[in-house]
Amino acid sequence: MNCTIITIGDELLIGQTIDTNSAWIGQELNKMGIRILQRLAIGDDEAQIKNALSNSAKVSSLIILTGGLGPTKDDITKKTIAEYFGVGFTFYEEVWQKMITIFEKRGKDVLEMNRGQAMLPSNATMLPNKRGTAQGMWFDEGDVVYISLPGVPHEMKHLMETHVFSKLKERFVLSKIIHTTIMTAGGGESTIASLLSNFEASLPPYMKLAYLPELGVVKLRLSAYGDASEEEMLQKKNELVSTLPQYVYADTEIKLEEYLANKLKAKKHTLALAESCTGGYVAHLLTSIAGSSEFFHGGVVSYSYDMKMQILGVKQDTLTHYGAVSEECVIEMVKGILEQSKATYGIAISGIAGPGGATPDKPVGTVYIAVADKDNVEVKRFEFFPSRAENIKIFSNAALNMLRLFIDKSDKYSA
Numbered sequence: 001m002n003c004t005i006i007t008i009g010d011e012l013l014i015g016q017t018i019d020t021n022s023a024w025i026g027q028e029l030n031k032m033g034i035r036i037l038q039r040l041a042i043g044d045d046e047a048q049i050k051n052a053l054s055n056s057a058k059v060s061s062l063i064i065l066t067g068g069l070g071p072t073k074d075d076i077t078k079k080t081i082a083e084y085f086g087v088g089f090t091f092y093e094e095v096w097q098k099m100i101t102i103f104e105k106r107g108k109d110v111l112e113m114n115r116g117q118a119m120l121p122s123n124a125t126m127l128p129n130k131r132g133t134a135q136g137m138w139f140d141e142g143d144v145v146y147i148s149l150p151g152v153p154h155e156m157k158h159l160m161e162t163h164v165f166s167k168l169k170e171r172f173v174l175s176k177i178i179h180t181t182i183m184t185a186g187g188g189e190s191t192i193a194s195l196l197s198n199f200e201a202s203l204p205p206y207m208k209l210a211y212l213p214e215l216g217v218v219k220l221r222l223s224a225y226g227d228a229s230e231e232e233m234l235q236k237k238n239e240l241v242s243t244l245p246q247y248v249y250a251d252t253e254i255k256l257e258e259y260l261a262n263k264l265k266a267k268k269h270t271l272a273l274a275e276s277c278t279g280g281y282v283a284h285l286l287t288s289i290a291g292s293s294e295f296f297h298g299g300v301v302s303y304s305y306d307m308k309m310q311i312l313g314v315k316q317d318t319l320t321h322y323g324a325v326s327e328e329c330v331i332e333m334v335k336g337i338l339e340q341s342k343a344t345y346g347i348a349i350s351g352i353a354g355p356g357g358a359t360p361d362k363p364v365g366t367v368y369i370a371v372a373d374k375d376n377v378e379v380k381r382f383e384f385f386p387s388r389a390e391n392i393k394i395f396s397n398a399a400l401n402m403l404r405l406f407i408d409k410s411d412k413y414s415a
Contacts, residue, residue, distance in 0.1 A: 001172055002037040003029055004056035008067035008077055009151060010043045021066045021156055028160065033174040034062065035225065044068055049080045057144045061172070064164075067151030069134035071113045077148060078137070082121040085141065089119040092126065092135075099133050124148075127163040131155045136163065145171060175226045178233050182220040182240060184247040185256055185401040189213040192220070192247060199243055204228075207236065215390060216397025217256055218247075249404055256400045257285040263407060264295035264344075271403070272341035273299030274312055274333040274348040276324065277367065282347065282396045297341040302333065312336030325350050325362055327379045330370035338372060345407070346372050347399050351382075353391040367395045371406045378406055 005025055011017040019041060026036045037060055042048040049068075056063045068077030082089060096118035103110040117133050120126055127136030132150055136159040139146040147164060149156045168174070184192055189211050193200075200209050206226050212219040222240065224233050241248050250259050264271060273282055283299040286292050300311055305324065308314040313336040314329055322328040333348035351367025358364045365384040370377055380402060384394050 001034055001062065001174065002060045003034050003062040003064065004037055004060040005039045006049075006052050006056065006063065006065045007039070007041045007151070008044060008049060008065060010074070012041045012067075013043055021151065021153055024153070024157065025064060025066075025160065028165070029168075030177060030179070032165065032168065033177045034168070034172075035177065044074045044076055046076060046080045046083070049077065050084050053081075053084055053146070061144055062168070063144060063146045065146070065148045066156050069117075069148065069150050071111070071117055071133075078116075078119075078121065081124075081137070081139070081146070081148060085121060085123055085139070087122045090122045090124075092118050092120065095126075095133075095135060102133065127159050129155055129159055130162075131158045138163075138167065140171070176228075178224040178228055178230065180222050180233060180237050180251075181253040182222070182237065182244075182248055183250040183252075183254060183256070183259070184218045184220060184244060185216060185249050185397065185404070187218065187244075187247045189218050192218050192244065195244060195247075196240065199240055203236070207233075209240075214397075215394040216401065219253065246405075249401070255285075256397055256404070258289055260400055260404055260407075261286065261289045261292065261295060263404075265291070269344035269407075270295050270297050270341075271345045271347070272297040272337045272343035274330075274337040274346065275299055275301050276303055276308070276333075276350040277353045278349050278351075278392050278395050278399075279303070281392050282349070282399055285396060285400070297343040300337060300340075308333060311340070313339070323362075325352055325366060325368060327368055327370075327381065330368045330379060331372075331377055334370040334372045334377060338374065344373060345403060346370075347403055348372075349395055349399050351391070351395055353395070354386055354388045365391055367391070367398070369395070369399045369402055371399070371403045373406075373410065376406075376410075378402065 005022040007019050007022050012019050022039045029036060040052050042052055065077060068075045099114055100110050120135060120137055124137040124139055127138055129135050132152060132155040134150040137148040149159050193211060206228055207224045210221040212221060222237060241251055275282055280301045286296050302308045302312055305319050309316060312333050314332040318328050318332055330348040330350050334346045338346040348370040352358055352362055352364050354364035364386050367382050368379060370379045382398055385391050
């Protein structure tokens with residue numbers, strides 16, 4: 001069954017208010033086996049609302065609207081819905097008395113404009129709102145159910161949880177939707193997609209693979225609708241993972257830093273950082289994890305030449321001949337942080353985040369990363385983006401992924 005979610009409000013279109021409602025509704029309905037076909041954001045405009053309802057009813061059995069149910073003149077959803085269905089209004093005395101009581105408790109006079117909130121389109125089934133004065137509405141018209149809810153998130157969630165979910169289960173025969181998530185790092189979306197081209201071609205029509213790229217990480221969501229069994233989904237998941245052995249780091253949704261934290265804690269190993277261009281961002285990612293003191297010894301943000309030399313022991317000749325953004329420099333940085341911290345593993349990062357600092361042979365986005373333990377050092381050079389903010393994040397994920405692969409290789413040799 002398909003669903004369209006429509007969020008209403010000029011404030012959404014101009015970015016004054018961030019739409020969290022449709023994301024939450026989509027997540028919850030998906031758990032029930034309802035497929036979200038589309039999400040629409042429209043302004044407080046009668047023509048837009050009517051057009052969105054008309055077009056959505058052609059492709060969806062369920063339409064959920066949020067917003068525009070307040071008492072002010074720009075709250076036109078209820079009036080527009082009544083016009084769309086060609087009906088009048090019914091006055092609910094119990095709603096009006098409730099509003100009077102609420103306003104009296106607040107020490108305020110109830111205004112005539114609030115009286116409109118006690119009136120609903122005559123074809124609506126009221127969904128009582130105990131968290132506010134705008135009531136939810138359920139319309140069952142032909143083969144389509146329309147639900148109109150307040151835009152205030154806590155009121156919308158209250159109505160969904162107390163009324164909507166149960167009514168949907170009664171009204172519709174819901175099919176099963178199964179999702180599974182695989183996390184990859186170290187390969188861009190196009191690289192991953194090319195490796196999975198044959199796998200995707202082998203999927204039955206009721207299965208779908210989605211690519212959700214972030215900076216340095218690509219999340220893969222495998223979905224099955226209706227006919228799939230748990231066993232078939234597991235088989236396909238295992239097949240996908242085996243196709244990407246060098247890129248998959250987890251077969252469940254988990255951030256790269258959390259995966260590494262779990263791995264280090266399980267082995268009682270520790271990590272220290274020598275960061276330059278990332279400015280402590282890797283340390284921030286790791287210390288955002290509860291219990292990070294169990295595996296994270298600390299880090300040095302060695303931005304200047306002097307800090308690199310005085311704290312990490314980088315040689316003046318290295319910086320003079322090769323520069324701070326070089327293989328030679330990060331090797332000395334990582335050896336220095338391991339010596340200072342006595343950690344099991346070290347990471348060193350030095351690069352050009354931008355927008356300035358580039359040279360002909362080292363453009364913006366160039367970074368050298370070294371990972372090491374007491375016996376081995378590995379170094380890689382990467383070239384990423386012209387954007388400083390993006391580079392700091394992708395440099396950090398690249399460093400964490402290098403450590404992941406380094407540890408995996410060490411585990412393989414020691415097994």
